[in-house]
Amino acid sequence: MKVVIASSFVPFVKGGSRFIVEWLEQKLVEYGHQVERFYLPFVDRPDDLFDQILAFRLIDLSSSCDRLIAIRPPAHVLPHPNKILWFIHHIRGLYDLWDSPHRLVPDSPSGRAVRRAMMELDTRTIREARQVFTNSQVVATRLEHFNGIVAKPLYPPILAPQRLRNDGYGDEIVVICRVELHKRQWLLVEAMRHVKTPVRLRLCGTGMNSAHLDAIRAAIMNQRLESKIIYEDRWISEEEKIERLAPALAVAYLPEDEDSYGYCSLEAAHARKPILTTEDSGGVLEFVKDRVNGLIVPPNPIALAEAMDRLFVDRANTARMGEANNRRLSELCINWDTVVESLTS
């Protein structure tokens, strides 16, 4: 089958929203399909929101492929008689983040009109799709709530999970993801002041906000945590990732209200490590069950420190949760066979 995968991107910004596209592309090719991938530029700035969406709408691939798989918004507005969505999020500043500092336009008559127009446009264009999948239950629930559309979660796997391994349970709790305010590495740094065991923290990754990166570095130094926290302030390679995860005690991932479980949760599961997360981490909670395959605690330094100590002290339980975390992958059917079958049938 000739398949076009269309998604939006911000040039030069990498991350999960590209992995899902490029990994799918690779897998569809492996499964014998002809694949063409288009990334189209999009930034959710209120001034030219609809200009950009119009551009997307005018891109006509209807006669050039058997099937269109659209991923990041507003790729779902592309017309195609055989359109399938793997919808990964709304333009959230007009949806669930309306009553938050992330609201995209003012809560004025014109702002509310923009919001309404966006919702109507989304509802109409999403309905054109033959089938709608989401990357999480959180997003599916939002689609039902705001757009009245029933969608099915189709959990995105990682590309080459068999490479991840487990060399036992050491002293380090590892965090491998973008370093951003909402990913809350800073909260873990705070927590390290309160731990009572020799547990250590390793942060790997960097981010776009250099002031925030400086703040993290300063916090580690000012609180004399250098012996307890290792901060690798860069994108580590896949090989390094494997080596960091293999001897880790556990993986921590506590984003603020994330849409999906995040690839780092899957990496932890494949390496048989439990996940430390927080009650308000959104989609991560679809994956992590408290004291089954990880620990879920309130998002404060004391609670996190206690959980870290518990992981360190009770290794047998940590290992048991690590094994359970691996089983979670099959419970949720997180594999490429399922994804390719769903998106191409």
Next chain:
Amino acid sequence: MRVLVVNNAAPFIRGGAEELADQLVRRLNATRGVEAELLRIPFRWEPADCIVEQILLNRNLRLYQVDRVIGLKFPAYLIPHPCKTLWLLHQFRQAYDLFVSGMSHLCDHESGERIAQLVCNADAQCFGECRAIYTISPITQARLRKFNGFDATVLHQPLLDGERFIGGEYGNYFFAGGRVGPGKRQHLLVEAMRHVKSTAKLVVAGPLDDEDYGFRLQGLVAQHDLGDRVELRFGFHSRNEIAIMVNAALACVYLPIDEDSMGYVTMEAFSAGKSVITAYDSGGVLELVRHGETGLVTGADPRSLAEQLDRLAGDRTTAIEMGRAAKLLLDSKALSWEHTIARLLNV
């Protein structure tokens, strides 16, 4: 510096323009202080009515956090950006020279004239906003002046993989690479080998334009009993295989009929320090091949060719010296990626 290369794309089709775009991005990323990425925007030009939408859609896209844009093709280069440089492969010819010559799909369309005008207007506005306009050939440059009234600088496309063509020994054979077909006149070469007195051989290697021409060449070899003098290697060869054949040749031969450009075959030979034998009527090739300096230029007939082949085969010192001069000339044209990128980024 973040540089976005912008090209149009016909889904599932790859050609020279796509190769060039990918190579440009790779070379930009290998440049100190530069981070580059490719943006491909699907382009549909049939039916003709949709061209208007294509212009509109490209103008409606937005780019943020991009320092430079290098546009290669219509209509993708219409995407707005304050610091845009064009390296035009060609314009949308259906609205220009092909429209005038009656070979455009716009000619039969009731609004064809207006659509062509719209393309021209969109181009004019875009060209006026660009920091610099380069074209890949003098022909595109001339069309741009004629139809749009804009001056552009020619910035030839460097070899995609010049580092493979590093030269080597000067063996006892002439190499004729490139596509094999009547337009490239390899039959003249085979016939010339009948008259060559030296022991030098001829190697012809490349994909066949048509099978009949292949049979014709094989027939000539058999007819004149040239089996041990002429080697015909029809079909696809990897870049590496081609480079090996060029790098060890005594000299290269290339006889296209009135070629638009200097030709990759010529550039590869020169890069490897091999002189080129060509014909008076080979067009753009003569931009590089100068008789007695960087190669030999001769009449397009077997006897004249044989004379020049013998001249080089009998005087290896001259072959080597001209090869060296050829390399110097190519270098002086600065057809290197370093130079190309410096020009494209120097605004």
